[in-house]
Amino acid sequence: MLLKLKHKLVIGMMKSLAGLAPGQSHLAFTGPGSSRELCQYLINQGYKKVLIASDKILRDLGVTDQGSQTLLDAGIEVAYFDDIEPNPTFEQVEAGKQVLRAAGSEVILAIGGGSVIDCAKIMSAAATSDDDPRSWVGFGKVKHEVIPLYAISTTAGTGSEATAGAVITDVQNHAKVVISGASLLPKAAAVDPRLQQGLPPAITAATGMDALTHGIEAYISTWERGTRKEHATAAIRVIFDALPKIYADSSDHDARAAMAMAAYHAGMAINQVNVGNVHAIAHQFGAYYGVPHGLANAVVLPYVLEFSKGPAEAALAELADLVGVAQSGQSSAAKAQAFIDAVKALNAQLDIGTKIEPLKRDDHDAIAKAAAEEAVSYPVPRFMMPADVKAMLNEMTV
Ligand SMILES: [Fe+2]
Structure with a gap:
């Protein structure tokens, strides 16, 4: 019964907090080839150093390069963090943050499925804060400005490119936890079916x-x-x-x-x-x-x-x-x-x-x-x- 009461209180609180929050919107590029438009948008924004977050399989398959070709052709300085695995952990977030800081990247472009985009979201928040990301577990706790994040989804599933939440695995506690906050919504996303063609x-x-x-x-x-x-x-x-x-x-x-x-x-x-x-x-x-x-x-x-x-x-x-x-x-x-x-x-x-x-x-x-x-x-x-x-x-x- 206590749990039911807690549920009522939490939902009531969320509804009132959401009413006070500013509306969220972002830019979406859609259709075959739209990943190129997103890359061109990054170039037009004046970014010179981009961290590409992805995973090893997508890099080996050439999907990561396909999604970022326009950046490479334009001579943008690109660093890679492609160690993201399914069900990303806080340890992977920390490793990604270190790569981001070492490369001095101004922006993250996530190319992958939900695991990649979720991990990149928390990397973007961790890069501008000294807090332990575990302290952000819950609804709307990321309130600070993050490194700008852009996303290209390579699966038609998680929709993470359109949300302000991320799921991270807490290995020590055997738990998957949700972290959210308005600034985690990617600034722009590309929904490019060409990058999803090779899915088994x-x-x-x-x-x-x-x-x-x-x-x-x-x-x-x-x-x-x-x-x-x-x-x-x-x-x-x-x-x-x-x-x-x-x-x-x-x-x-x-x-x-x-x-x-x-x-x-x-x-x-x-x-x-x-x-x-x-x-x-x-x-x-x-x-x-x-x-x-x-x-x-x-x-x-x-x-x-x-x-x-x-x-x-x-x-x-x-x-x-x-x-x-x-x-x-x-x-x-x-x-x-x-x-x-x-x-x-x-x-x-x-x-x-x-x-x-x-x-x-x-x-x-x-x-x-x-x-x-x-x-x-x-x-x-x-x-x-x-x-x-x-x-x-x-x-x-x-
Ligand atoms: Fe889901």
Whole structure:
């Protein structure tokens, strides 16, 4: 009960604080080749020294160079930090900060998926502060000016290029923590489907389901704020259509371009109202077992929707209409169920299962407690107590 009360207080406080905060906006370059436009924009801004944050796989594949070619051609002094791994840690943030300071870079260009962009966000904040980044864990705690950050997303999933939040793994405490603050929103982003063409189908599927989760969690949120519904519907409608197409045929460029924009819209939606119970549980699977974020969300999503379908019925019924799975004359409850069934069918179509393979029963108590505590700060239609999470974990365990 205490947890439920805390949830009410935290959400109330967040809503009043958000009302006082200035609105956030940033520049977006979109469409095939837009990464070149973003680089040209950096050159026009007069930057001479750029740190490129990326990962080894993308550098080896040539994607990092492809995204930054315009800078290289213009003779901009470029330094690289490409040690960012999936589920980035505070140690990686510190290492990146050292590279940034040694190179004297004026700006960071992140080229990668959510892990790269999230790590770069906290590097940008750490570079201008002597505080321990661990002290920023929570909602809106980064308040200082950061090194300007620009982002090019190489997956159609996390939407991190459109948000003012980052998820970092705290290795010592076995936890994934969220850090946010208005200055963490990238100053400009490029949504360039050409840089996403080489994604293997399994990663396309998992990252795409992360984007769908963002859209749905923002849509069923209890926080009426900004354009979250418009952005969420723009994302959800497209994902149901485009994601199975690019999973089946990675050369479907139209679907790839649509999916890139959908993930960006979903990011814009969660940037206004945050995520929900699905992420609260999925983050634990990342912290405990290193399960990729998108895959964890994809598996958890139907369980949380079943759990939430009472209070979220009207919103889920609207989504059934949106994606065309509702029958005329159906009750609102039947429509809500049709939407949940459509999410399950989409997972099956993408060869995503219903279990978290490494999940151990011995960890259920700790994971349930951590997930319920994380959800305290999310404006969810149905708050979950640790016992509720445990019931879901039981079903997800092999
Ligand atoms: Fe996510």
